[in-house]
Amino acid sequence: MLRVALVGGGHAMLPTIRNAGAWIRDEVAHVTLFDASPQLYYSGMIPEYLGGVYSEQQVSIDLGSLCRRSSIEFRPHAVTRIDPTTHTITDATGGSFPFDVIAVNIGGRNPGLPADATPTKPLHRLPQLHRQITSVLDRPGDTLSLLIAGGGAAGVEIAMNVTARFLAAGRQGDLTCTIVEGESTLLPGFASGLQQHVDSVLSHRGVDIRTDSRVASVKDSRTHLSDGSCMEADCVLWATGVTGSDVLRDSSLPTDERGFLKVNQTLSVEQHPRIFAAGDCAVVDGFQELPRVGVHAVKQGPALFTNLDRTVRALHRSRIPPPDGQLASFRPYGVAPLILSTGTPEGLWVSNGLWWKGRSALRMKHWIDRRWIHPYNEAFDTWSLSLARADAPLSHTNGT
Secondary structure (H helix, E strand, O other): OEEEEEEOOOHHHHHHHHHOHHHHHOOOEEEEEEOOOOEEEOHHHHHHHHOOOOOHHHHEEEHHHHHHHOOOEEEOOOEEEEEOOOOEEEEOOOOEEEOOEEEEOOOOEOOOOOOOOEEOOOHHHHHHHHHHHHHHHHOOOOOEEEEEEOOOHHHHHHHHHHHHHHHHOOOHHHEEEEEEOOOOOOOOOOOHHHHHHHHHHHHHOOOEEEOOOOEEEEEOOEEEEOOOOEEEOOEEEEOOOOEOOHHHHOOOOOEOOOOOEEEOOOOEEOOEEEEEEOHHHEEEOOOOOOOOOHHHHHHHHHHHHHHHHHHHHHHHHHOOOOOHHHOOOOOOOOOOOEEEEOOOOOEEEEEOOEEEEEHHHHHHHHHHHHHHHHHHOOOOOHHHHOHHHOOOOOOOOOOO
């Protein structure tokens, strides 16, 4: 049988994990998933998880359970090297594993991450911040100082949800929240009206917004900024964008200047028809400037499985991979709006320089998020798919 390696259980890999059992039943391939984290956290729901709207169970997907359902072997170790010449991978234990076909969906990394900061990419360390928030809210008189490095969409949405959670608990005075952004405004690149709205909302909630400044260093609880000032913070959250993983740079695979793996529109690596990649770790030819948001990784998922399926079955029949003309091409959505939660019953709908706020935006976001995660997460029952009730548990709890 063929040996198929799935490296990283990210958003784009889920359709493959769910459907790869057919290769095993047909005795076509043995499939192994490599991922150091047994849980995949859904990026679209993480801000509201931190805001107490969702529980950890509701925003996470058990990769081990998914693998068992499809008879996939799950190895809870990160891959440290991919050798495209010998068709082998090395994992964190030092073990070497041959492959015939491989798919990579390991996400990206926040650039310049200090050792004492919490990253937003990858997501699996964010439950640590959730536990800090919950612990403070469970103890009257406790306080939390949170510094967010990066005032883009990720940092702003988290700030809106965390501040709303303290406000709803009557504990606004127990949270000190600071956003540090290197550009002259929050949400650089977005519509000026949206920038002003978010600035006003966060300022009204007591957030200290420091633009034209960057975090220079973080050591223990002390954070030094580029303007020479120094701040104390219980948690520094690093939301500074994304770059590629060192694994790809170190694997003799073609990467761009940011470290993302170069793939063509069939999601296969040029000159390597047995190697595929999707999600944040990949840059697709013709769509190099595509924003690295979850909606595009989700859109790539079905195309990734289709092309893996056609490649695996062609190799099983003839030992020759199919030509690109027989593979599906990824095409991003023509319009891919970003919907930000705010910690209130209103959401912010953003697309192509336009934006609006309202309850219907948040209801749409909840419906999209819950509809997507439902096949992979048994914590959501069918009521979660109802658009009419899509804001039904919008109550701020301790997220338990």
